[in-house]
Amino acid sequence: MPKNKTDLLTIDSHLHSLELESIDFFVRMMGILGMPRSVGEIYGLLYFSVTPLPMDKIVSRLEISIGSASQGLKTLKSLKAVHSTYIAGDRRDHYIAETEFRKLFSSFINDEIMPHLESAKERISRMEKSLTEENKKSEFYLIRLEKLKKLTKTGSRLLPALSGFLKM
Amino acid sequence: MPKNKTDLLTIDSHLHSLELESIDFFVRMMGILGMPRSVGEIYGLLYFSVTPLPMDKIVSRLEISIGSASQGLKTLKSLKAVHSTYIAGDRRDHYIAETEFRKLFSSFINDEIMPHLESAKERISRMEKSLTEENKKSEFYLIRLEKLKKLTKTGSRLLPALSGFLKM
């Protein structure tokens, strides 16, 4: 039983409406970035948690499996969207949401987008190699290839710079 | 039977290696944007097609179903990534890839991202309403809400402006 009103926010079996909205918010946000539901749920829960939460609390409050929780936290850690903190006398890891979205975007871009852009460049080289002598004389093919190169070049310059613009 | 070498690129049953690379390229690109495989395939094929292609050619060359082709073209049309063109004496629509990626991004942002940001704002209002009197006194909750507001504000300013920067 909760000792007082404030404790209502931390009972295992109950999600406060603020938390529900937060979870909903981040499930959709993460969804835009192609992240699975569980990742958004976990981040949404942590975002409004005053105290760091251990995995088993996350599992019980969100009612998700420990597998999902573990995998979701792994993803969030790799994105630097959460980090764990030490709590004296407790061997469990306790997680805190990183609230500087700039950092979050930055690692998302680096981890999820840039590798694709790198391999895209290789693919364009292969396209150039597979141009026949015939095609090489054609404006059409040369222009389209040029556009693809510009696309990847713009992408690999602009995207990493983007997070620098943000002040959040 | 093809009349000459150039026609090799347009035989139904055969995809030139340039086309294969192009399809691969755009399947992955569209994948990043959360688009299904078929959408990337169709765009990839059209991107290096000198002549506009009717749906049935797309179906036979990519070996996809007419349902996929129809749905994929619908998606691409709504993104302004392709448009159809009139060919005299042929009642089929013939499709051309839009190669100004700036336009493509612009409509992607408007169609796929902005609506989410709009509803995110509503969700934040609901969060404010569900703050208890207790919470309202807490720096913690107020700061987190402030950050969410800044996030959506930055998003809805920056994203539409982004395509303006691009010269592609």
Add this chain to the structure above:
DNA sequence: TGCCAATTTCATTTTTTTTTGAAATAAATG
């Protein structure tokens, strides 16, 4: 060192998304 709680892994199940193709619809032609 051996035990035990915490976490990760991964084969399986469930859910969601995408594709398929037949039927319905629309649109041009004779």
Add this chain to the structure above:
DNA sequence: CATTTATTTCAAAAAAAAATGAAATTGGCA
């Protein structure tokens, strides 16, 4: 206006992605 051709729709099937939870592993601590 009947017919043929092109396209869309949509229920069912297939494929892909995500969640589950038991077993394996890790790592602290007694």
